[in-house]
Amino acid sequence: MHTRRQTLTFSLRALLTTVAASATGFWLVRRRWMESQRQAEIVRRVEELGGVVGYAHEWDNDADRGTGLPTPGPAILRRILGEHFFFTPNIILFDESTVCTNELPAIDELSTLTQVAFTNCVNLDDRIIDVLVQLPDLRVVTLYGTPITYDALFRLKSLPRLEMLHVPHTRLDGKSAAQLSVLFGADTVSWNDDPLITNADIFTRMPDGGEPSAATEAAN
Numbered sequence: 001m002h003t004r005r006q007t008l009t010f011s012l013r014a015l016l017t018t019v020a021a022s023a024t025g026f027w028l029v030r031r032r033w034m035e036s037q038r039q040a041e042i043v044r045r046v047e048e049l050g051g052v053v054g055y056a057h058e059w060d061n062d063a064d065r066g067t068g069l070p071t072p073g074p075a076i077l078r079r080i081l082g083e084h085f086f087f088t089p090n091i092i093l094f095d096e097s098t099v100c101t102n103e104l105p106a107i108d109e110l111s112t113l114t115q116v117a118f119t120n121c122v123n124l125d126d127r128i129i130d131v132l133v134q135l136p137d138l139r140v141v142t143l144y145g146t147p148i149t150y151d152a153l154f155r156l157k158s159l160p161r162l163e164m165l166h167v168p169h170t171r172l173d174g175k176s177a178a179q180l181s182v183l184f185g186a187d188t189v190s191w192n193d194d195p196l197i198t199n200a201d202i203f204t205r206m207p208d209g210g211e212p213s214a215a216t217e218a219a220n
Helices: 004-048 075-081 128-132 150-158 174-184 199-204 214-219
Strands: 052-055 089-095 115-119 140-142 164-166
Touching: 004 052, 004 089, 128 150, 150 174
Parallel strands: 089 115, 115 140, 140 164
Antiparallel strands: 052 089
């Protein structure tokens, strides 16, 4: 049978444990909230520059298709904590952008990114690699039509999960592209010297209504 003193001691210990657990939970929620606010700011800046951000609940990387999943998190908590508290950004895309490397926000802080694509971004330079090597979960990197050199691309070997490196129309030539394929594996590196194609090229070759012209079909 417990004495009154033992009961009081047990109750105080339980109270202190509960308080400590609550404080830890609050600290974790606050830290995640602060991270989500920073994430939201980086995403906003990317979109202002013309980039597109995708999220893990929207796209299945393994199946390479949309998930059809609803927005994560209870609606009431999304209103209180913000949507980015529940969002996991995993894709960033820039297409035919004039953005420079030093204009980009700190996308290296988005550690959940698995895919980045900079296509026909002629003002990027090798410094973009300084950003990409800090994203260890990257699986797909596309630098089509950007002036990236072999020496910079060589550094992407440090990415432990890289599965695809798409680098046509960079500063690679046939010889350096072959060297890159040996370094990463032929199944990883995608390179060719076919004519550079931009969205503007595609649209100027399409008649009204959006159907491909005879010239487009012949080219394909």
